[in-house]
Amino acid sequence: MNKTILKWAGSKARAMDTLKMHLPTGHRLVEPFAGSCAVMMNTDYEQYLIADVNPDLINMYQQIKNDCEFFMLIASGLFNASNNNEDTFRRHRFAFNKSKCIGDVYKAAIFLYLNRHCFNGLCRYNKSGGFNVPFGKYKAPYFPKAEILAFAEKAQRCTFICCSFEETLRMAMPGDVVYCDPPYLGNSKTEGFVSYHTAGFGYVDHEFLALALRNLSSKGYPVVVSNNHSDRVLALYTGFEIASFDVRRSVGASADSIKTAREVIASLPAVRDMCSPCNERYCGNCMHSAGAVVQ
Structure with missing residues:
Protein backbone atom coordinates (compact mmCIF):
# COMPACT_ATOMS: atom_id res chain seq x y z
CA MET A 1 0.00 0.00 0.00
CA ASN A 54 -10.00 22.98 -4.24
CA PRO A 55 -7.24 25.14 -5.81
CA ASP A 56 -4.91 24.65 -2.82
CA LEU A 57 -4.99 20.90 -3.25
CA ILE A 58 -4.35 20.97 -6.99
CA ASN A 59 -1.65 23.63 -6.60
CA MET A 60 0.29 21.43 -4.19
CA TYR A 61 0.07 18.42 -6.48
CA GLN A 62 1.15 20.50 -9.47
CA GLN A 63 4.09 22.03 -7.61
CA ILE A 64 5.34 18.59 -6.61
CA LYS A 65 5.01 17.36 -10.18
CA ASN A 66 6.84 20.39 -11.59
CA ASP A 67 9.73 20.61 -9.11
CA CYS A 68 9.64 18.07 -6.32
CA GLU A 69 13.10 18.96 -4.99
CA PHE A 70 12.31 22.66 -4.57
CA PHE A 71 8.94 21.91 -2.98
CA MET A 72 10.55 19.59 -0.42
CA LEU A 73 13.23 22.18 0.35
CA ILE A 74 10.57 24.77 1.22
CA ALA A 75 8.13 22.42 2.96
CA SER A 76 10.67 20.54 5.08
CA GLY A 77 11.80 23.83 6.63
CA LEU A 78 8.35 24.22 8.17
CA PHE A 79 8.52 20.89 9.97
CA ASN A 80 10.57 21.68 13.06
CA ALA A 81 9.95 22.19 16.77
CA SER A 82 9.86 25.99 16.50
CA ASN A 83 6.89 25.77 14.12
CA ASN A 84 4.98 23.21 16.18
CA ASN A 85 3.01 25.50 18.47
CA GLU A 86 -0.37 27.15 18.27
CA ASP A 87 0.85 30.75 17.85
CA THR A 88 3.10 29.88 14.92
CA PHE A 89 0.41 27.69 13.40
CA ARG A 90 -2.03 30.60 13.55
CA ARG A 91 0.48 32.91 11.86
CA HIS A 92 1.07 30.44 9.04
CA ARG A 93 -2.67 29.91 8.65
CA PHE A 94 -3.24 33.68 8.53
CA ALA A 95 -0.53 34.12 5.87
CA PHE A 96 -1.96 31.21 3.90
CA ASN A 97 -5.46 32.70 3.92
CA LYS A 98 -4.20 36.16 2.92
CA SER A 99 -2.13 34.87 0.01
CA LYS A 100 -3.69 35.40 -3.41
CA CYS A 101 -0.95 33.51 -5.28
CA ILE A 102 -2.85 30.35 -6.18
CA GLY A 103 0.03 28.89 -8.20
CA ASP A 104 2.71 29.53 -5.59
CA VAL A 105 5.14 26.90 -4.27
CA TYR A 106 5.31 28.62 -0.87
CA LYS A 107 1.54 28.47 -0.46
CA ALA A 108 1.66 24.80 -1.48
CA ALA A 109 4.27 24.12 1.20
CA ILE A 110 2.18 25.87 3.85
CA PHE A 111 -0.84 23.82 2.77
CA LEU A 112 1.11 20.65 3.57
CA TYR A 113 2.26 22.17 6.89
CA LEU A 114 -1.33 23.04 7.85
CA ASN A 115 -2.58 19.60 6.89
CA ARG A 116 0.00 17.81 9.01
CA HIS A 117 -0.23 20.19 11.99
CA CYS A 118 -3.99 20.86 12.14
CA PHE A 119 -6.60 18.86 14.04
CA ASN A 120 -7.02 15.38 12.58
CA GLY A 121 -5.72 16.43 9.16
CA LEU A 122 -9.04 18.05 8.27
CA CYS A 123 -9.38 20.28 5.23
CA ARG A 124 -12.15 22.76 5.96
CA TYR A 125 -12.91 26.30 4.79
CA ASN A 126 -15.29 28.99 5.98
CA LYS A 127 -17.68 30.82 3.66
CA SER A 128 -15.05 33.48 2.99
CA GLY A 129 -12.65 30.86 1.69
CA GLY A 130 -10.38 30.82 4.73
CA PHE A 131 -8.83 27.59 5.99
CA ASN A 132 -10.21 27.38 9.54
CA VAL A 133 -9.14 24.06 11.09
CA PRO A 134 -7.54 24.55 14.55
CA PHE A 135 -4.09 23.49 15.70
CA GLY A 136 -3.78 19.75 16.29
CA LYS A 137 -1.29 19.69 19.19
CA TYR A 138 0.74 16.75 17.84
CA LYS A 139 4.07 16.00 19.47
CA ALA A 140 6.08 15.63 16.26
CA PRO A 141 4.14 16.01 12.98
CA TYR A 142 5.46 13.70 10.29
CA PHE A 143 7.11 15.15 7.18
CA PRO A 144 6.12 12.76 4.34
CA LYS A 145 9.38 12.77 2.36
CA ALA A 146 9.07 9.22 1.00
CA GLU A 147 5.42 9.82 0.08
CA ILE A 148 6.29 13.05 -1.76
CA LEU A 149 9.03 11.34 -3.77
CA ALA A 150 6.73 8.46 -4.73
CA PHE A 151 3.98 10.90 -5.67
CA ALA A 152 6.32 13.00 -7.82
CA GLU A 153 7.27 9.94 -9.85
CA LYS A 154 3.66 8.82 -10.37
CA ALA A 155 2.55 12.40 -11.10
CA GLN A 156 4.43 12.39 -14.39
CA ARG A 157 1.59 10.22 -15.73
CA CYS A 158 -1.04 12.66 -14.45
CA THR A 159 -2.77 15.81 -15.60
CA PHE A 160 -3.97 17.94 -12.67
CA ILE A 161 -6.81 20.41 -13.16
CA CYS A 162 -8.83 22.61 -10.84
Whole structure:
Protein backbone atom coordinates (compact mmCIF):
# COMPACT_ATOMS: atom_id res chain seq x y z
CA MET A 1 0.00 0.00 0.00
CA ASN A 2 1.40 3.39 -1.05
CA LYS A 3 0.71 5.99 1.63
CA THR A 4 -0.49 9.47 0.73
CA ILE A 5 1.17 12.84 1.28
CA LEU A 6 -1.82 14.26 3.12
CA LYS A 7 -3.86 13.18 6.10
CA TRP A 8 -7.37 13.18 4.71
CA ALA A 9 -10.89 12.65 6.03
CA GLY A 10 -12.58 10.11 3.79
CA SER A 11 -9.34 8.84 2.25
CA LYS A 12 -9.78 5.61 0.33
CA ALA A 13 -6.49 4.18 1.65
CA ARG A 14 -8.27 1.71 3.96
CA ALA A 15 -10.73 0.69 1.23
CA MET A 16 -8.29 0.12 -1.64
CA ASP A 17 -8.32 -3.68 -1.54
CA THR A 18 -12.08 -3.71 -2.00
CA LEU A 19 -12.21 -0.78 -4.39
CA LYS A 20 -9.65 -2.23 -6.81
CA MET A 21 -11.90 -5.25 -7.33
CA HIS A 22 -14.53 -2.91 -8.81
CA LEU A 23 -12.31 -0.68 -10.97
CA PRO A 24 -12.28 -1.93 -14.57
CA THR A 25 -9.24 -1.84 -16.81
CA GLY A 26 -8.73 1.13 -19.11
CA HIS A 27 -6.16 3.51 -20.54
CA ARG A 28 -6.83 6.48 -18.26
CA LEU A 29 -8.50 6.94 -14.87
CA VAL A 30 -10.58 10.10 -14.53
CA GLU A 31 -11.05 11.32 -10.95
CA PRO A 32 -13.14 14.49 -10.45
CA PHE A 33 -12.62 14.38 -6.64
CA ALA A 34 -8.86 14.14 -6.08
CA GLY A 35 -8.76 14.13 -2.29
CA SER A 36 -5.54 12.60 -1.02
CA CYS A 37 -4.92 10.76 -4.33
CA ALA A 38 -4.95 7.39 -2.57
CA VAL A 39 -6.63 5.79 -5.59
CA MET A 40 -4.12 7.26 -8.03
CA MET A 41 -1.22 6.10 -5.90
CA ASN A 42 -2.53 2.54 -5.58
CA THR A 43 -3.67 1.76 -9.12
CA ASP A 44 -1.70 1.34 -12.33
CA TYR A 45 -3.43 3.06 -15.22
CA GLU A 46 -1.27 4.42 -18.03
CA GLN A 47 -2.57 7.95 -17.51
CA TYR A 48 -4.65 9.90 -15.00
CA LEU A 49 -6.85 12.98 -15.13
CA ILE A 50 -6.98 14.22 -11.54
CA ALA A 51 -9.31 17.11 -10.71
CA ASP A 52 -10.70 18.93 -7.71
CA VAL A 53 -12.48 22.22 -7.04
CA ASN A 54 -10.00 22.98 -4.24
CA PRO A 55 -7.24 25.14 -5.81
CA ASP A 56 -4.91 24.65 -2.82
CA LEU A 57 -4.99 20.90 -3.25
CA ILE A 58 -4.35 20.97 -6.99
CA ASN A 59 -1.65 23.63 -6.60
CA MET A 60 0.29 21.43 -4.19
CA TYR A 61 0.07 18.42 -6.48
CA GLN A 62 1.15 20.50 -9.47
CA GLN A 63 4.09 22.03 -7.61
CA ILE A 64 5.34 18.59 -6.61
CA LYS A 65 5.01 17.36 -10.18
CA ASN A 66 6.84 20.39 -11.59
CA ASP A 67 9.73 20.61 -9.11
CA CYS A 68 9.64 18.07 -6.32
CA GLU A 69 13.10 18.96 -4.99
CA PHE A 70 12.31 22.66 -4.57
CA PHE A 71 8.94 21.91 -2.98
CA MET A 72 10.55 19.59 -0.42
CA LEU A 73 13.23 22.18 0.35
CA ILE A 74 10.57 24.77 1.22
CA ALA A 75 8.13 22.42 2.96
CA SER A 76 10.67 20.54 5.08
CA GLY A 77 11.80 23.83 6.63
CA LEU A 78 8.35 24.22 8.17
CA PHE A 79 8.52 20.89 9.97
CA ASN A 80 10.57 21.68 13.06
CA ALA A 81 9.95 22.19 16.77
CA SER A 82 9.86 25.99 16.50
CA ASN A 83 6.89 25.77 14.12
CA ASN A 84 4.98 23.21 16.18
CA ASN A 85 3.01 25.50 18.47
CA GLU A 86 -0.37 27.15 18.27
CA ASP A 87 0.85 30.75 17.85
CA THR A 88 3.10 29.88 14.92
CA PHE A 89 0.41 27.69 13.40
CA ARG A 90 -2.03 30.60 13.55
CA ARG A 91 0.48 32.91 11.86
CA HIS A 92 1.07 30.44 9.04
CA ARG A 93 -2.67 29.91 8.65
CA PHE A 94 -3.24 33.68 8.53
CA ALA A 95 -0.53 34.12 5.87
CA PHE A 96 -1.96 31.21 3.90
CA ASN A 97 -5.46 32.70 3.92
CA LYS A 98 -4.20 36.16 2.92
CA SER A 99 -2.13 34.87 0.01
CA LYS A 100 -3.69 35.40 -3.41
CA CYS A 101 -0.95 33.51 -5.28
CA ILE A 102 -2.85 30.35 -6.18
CA GLY A 103 0.03 28.89 -8.20
CA ASP A 104 2.71 29.53 -5.59
CA VAL A 105 5.14 26.90 -4.27
CA TYR A 106 5.31 28.62 -0.87
CA LYS A 107 1.54 28.47 -0.46
CA ALA A 108 1.66 24.80 -1.48
CA ALA A 109 4.27 24.12 1.20
CA ILE A 110 2.18 25.87 3.85
CA PHE A 111 -0.84 23.82 2.77
CA LEU A 112 1.11 20.65 3.57
CA TYR A 113 2.26 22.17 6.89
CA LEU A 114 -1.33 23.04 7.85
CA ASN A 115 -2.58 19.60 6.89
CA ARG A 116 0.00 17.81 9.01
CA HIS A 117 -0.23 20.19 11.99
CA CYS A 118 -3.99 20.86 12.14
CA PHE A 119 -6.60 18.86 14.04
CA ASN A 120 -7.02 15.38 12.58
CA GLY A 121 -5.72 16.43 9.16
CA LEU A 122 -9.04 18.05 8.27
CA CYS A 123 -9.38 20.28 5.23
CA ARG A 124 -12.15 22.76 5.96
CA TYR A 125 -12.91 26.30 4.79
CA ASN A 126 -15.29 28.99 5.98
CA LYS A 127 -17.68 30.82 3.66
CA SER A 128 -15.05 33.48 2.99
CA GLY A 129 -12.65 30.86 1.69
CA GLY A 130 -10.38 30.82 4.73
CA PHE A 131 -8.83 27.59 5.99
CA ASN A 132 -10.21 27.38 9.54
CA VAL A 133 -9.14 24.06 11.09
CA PRO A 134 -7.54 24.55 14.55
CA PHE A 135 -4.09 23.49 15.70
CA GLY A 136 -3.78 19.75 16.29
CA LYS A 137 -1.29 19.69 19.19
CA TYR A 138 0.74 16.75 17.84
CA LYS A 139 4.07 16.00 19.47
CA ALA A 140 6.08 15.63 16.26
CA PRO A 141 4.14 16.01 12.98
CA TYR A 142 5.46 13.70 10.29
CA PHE A 143 7.11 15.15 7.18
CA PRO A 144 6.12 12.76 4.34
CA LYS A 145 9.38 12.77 2.36
CA ALA A 146 9.07 9.22 1.00
CA GLU A 147 5.42 9.82 0.08
CA ILE A 148 6.29 13.05 -1.76
CA LEU A 149 9.03 11.34 -3.77
CA ALA A 150 6.73 8.46 -4.73
CA PHE A 151 3.98 10.90 -5.67
CA ALA A 152 6.32 13.00 -7.82
CA GLU A 153 7.27 9.94 -9.85
CA LYS A 154 3.66 8.82 -10.37
CA ALA A 155 2.55 12.40 -11.10
CA GLN A 156 4.43 12.39 -14.39
CA ARG A 157 1.59 10.22 -15.73
CA CYS A 158 -1.04 12.66 -14.45
CA THR A 159 -2.77 15.81 -15.60
CA PHE A 160 -3.97 17.94 -12.67
CA ILE A 161 -6.81 20.41 -13.16
CA CYS A 162 -8.83 22.61 -10.84
CA CYS A 163 -12.44 22.47 -11.96
CA SER A 164 -15.86 21.08 -11.10
CA PHE A 165 -16.89 17.48 -11.53
CA GLU A 166 -19.21 18.53 -14.37
CA GLU A 167 -16.32 20.06 -16.33
CA THR A 168 -14.08 17.10 -15.58
CA LEU A 169 -16.58 14.50 -16.73
CA ARG A 170 -17.02 16.36 -20.01
CA MET A 171 -13.32 15.69 -20.67
CA ALA A 172 -13.77 11.90 -20.69
CA MET A 173 -12.39 10.19 -23.79
CA PRO A 174 -12.72 6.67 -25.24
CA GLY A 175 -10.77 4.20 -23.12
CA ASP A 176 -11.30 6.16 -19.88
CA VAL A 177 -12.55 4.75 -16.59
CA VAL A 178 -14.39 7.23 -14.35
CA TYR A 179 -14.11 7.00 -10.57
CA CYS A 180 -15.83 9.45 -8.23
CA ASP A 181 -15.36 9.85 -4.49
CA PRO A 182 -17.56 12.84 -3.57
CA PRO A 183 -18.07 14.11 -0.01
CA TYR A 184 -20.20 11.66 1.94
CA LEU A 185 -23.95 12.03 1.95
CA GLY A 186 -25.79 11.16 5.15
CA ASN A 187 -29.41 10.31 5.86
CA SER A 188 -30.29 13.89 6.78
CA LYS A 189 -29.37 17.42 5.74
CA THR A 190 -26.98 17.73 8.67
CA GLU A 191 -25.11 14.46 8.12
CA GLY A 192 -22.00 14.13 6.01
CA PHE A 193 -18.87 16.26 5.85
CA VAL A 194 -19.24 18.68 2.92
CA SER A 195 -16.94 21.66 3.67
CA TYR A 196 -13.82 20.59 1.78
CA HIS A 197 -14.31 23.75 -0.27
CA THR A 198 -16.11 27.08 0.09
CA ALA A 199 -18.97 26.06 -2.20
CA GLY A 200 -19.77 22.89 -0.25
CA PHE A 201 -21.41 19.82 -1.78
CA GLY A 202 -25.07 19.27 -1.05
CA TYR A 203 -27.80 16.83 -1.98
CA VAL A 204 -28.57 18.55 -5.29
CA ASP A 205 -24.91 18.16 -6.26
CA HIS A 206 -25.15 14.45 -5.50
CA GLU A 207 -28.24 14.21 -7.69
CA PHE A 208 -26.45 15.89 -10.59
CA LEU A 209 -23.45 13.61 -10.13
CA ALA A 210 -25.59 10.45 -10.23
CA LEU A 211 -27.32 11.71 -13.38
CA ALA A 212 -24.00 12.58 -15.03
CA LEU A 213 -22.62 9.11 -14.29
CA ARG A 214 -25.68 7.44 -15.79
CA ASN A 215 -25.23 9.53 -18.92
CA LEU A 216 -21.56 8.62 -19.17
CA SER A 217 -22.33 4.92 -18.83
CA SER A 218 -24.88 5.18 -21.63
CA LYS A 219 -22.21 6.78 -23.83
CA GLY A 220 -19.74 3.94 -23.35
CA TYR A 221 -17.77 4.84 -20.22
CA PRO A 222 -17.54 2.53 -17.19
CA VAL A 223 -18.29 4.51 -14.01
CA VAL A 224 -17.65 3.77 -10.34
CA VAL A 225 -18.62 5.91 -7.34
CA SER A 226 -18.03 5.57 -3.59
CA ASN A 227 -20.07 6.88 -0.70
CA ASN A 228 -21.25 5.95 2.75
CA HIS A 229 -24.03 3.43 3.19
CA SER A 230 -27.26 5.37 3.68
CA ASP A 231 -30.83 5.24 2.45
CA ARG A 232 -30.36 8.39 0.39
CA VAL A 233 -27.22 7.10 -1.29
CA LEU A 234 -28.90 3.80 -2.17
CA ALA A 235 -31.88 5.69 -3.60
CA LEU A 236 -29.62 7.95 -5.68
CA TYR A 237 -27.85 5.00 -7.25
CA THR A 238 -30.84 2.79 -7.99
CA GLY A 239 -29.97 0.63 -10.98
CA PHE A 240 -26.24 0.64 -10.23
CA GLU A 241 -24.48 -2.51 -9.10
CA ILE A 242 -24.05 -1.96 -5.36
CA ALA A 243 -21.33 -3.50 -3.21
CA SER A 244 -21.48 -2.82 0.54
CA PHE A 245 -18.53 -3.32 2.85
CA ASP A 246 -17.14 -2.25 6.22
CA VAL A 247 -14.15 0.06 6.51
CA ARG A 248 -12.26 1.52 9.45
CA ARG A 249 -12.73 5.27 9.61
CA SER A 250 -11.01 7.83 11.83
CA VAL A 251 -13.44 10.35 13.31
CA GLY A 252 -11.21 11.99 15.91
CA ALA A 253 -7.67 12.53 17.10
CA SER A 254 -7.30 9.53 19.42
CA ALA A 255 -6.89 5.84 18.69
CA ASP A 256 -10.29 5.27 20.32
CA SER A 257 -11.91 7.36 17.58
CA ILE A 258 -11.22 4.79 14.83
CA LYS A 259 -14.55 3.10 14.18
CA THR A 260 -16.02 0.74 11.61
CA ALA A 261 -18.38 2.30 9.09
CA ARG A 262 -20.49 0.88 6.28
CA GLU A 263 -19.70 2.12 2.78
CA VAL A 264 -20.87 1.38 -0.74
CA ILE A 265 -19.30 1.15 -4.17
CA ALA A 266 -21.81 1.75 -6.96
CA SER A 267 -20.86 0.93 -10.53
CA LEU A 268 -22.27 0.85 -14.03
CA PRO A 269 -20.55 -0.77 -17.01
CA ALA A 270 -19.93 0.99 -20.29
CA VAL A 271 -23.14 0.75 -22.33
CA ARG A 272 -23.68 1.69 -25.95
CA ASP A 273 -26.78 2.26 -28.02
CA MET A 274 -25.78 -0.42 -30.54
CA CYS A 275 -27.11 -3.97 -30.37
CA SER A 276 -24.17 -6.38 -30.24
CA PRO A 277 -25.95 -9.30 -31.98
CA CYS A 278 -27.44 -7.10 -34.73
CA ASN A 279 -24.66 -4.51 -34.92
CA GLU A 280 -27.43 -1.98 -35.46
CA ARG A 281 -28.95 0.79 -33.40
CA TYR A 282 -31.84 -0.29 -31.20
CA CYS A 283 -35.23 0.14 -32.75
CA GLY A 284 -38.71 -1.25 -32.32
CA ASN A 285 -37.89 -4.26 -34.48
CA CYS A 286 -34.84 -5.36 -32.47
CA MET A 287 -35.58 -8.55 -30.51
CA HIS A 288 -32.63 -8.10 -28.14
CA SER A 289 -32.76 -6.22 -24.88
CA ALA A 290 -31.66 -2.59 -25.04
CA GLY A 291 -28.40 -1.47 -23.51
CA ALA A 292 -25.61 -3.65 -24.84
CA VAL A 293 -22.64 -3.82 -22.51
CA VAL A 294 -19.38 -2.86 -24.18
CA GLN A 295 -16.98 -5.80 -24.11
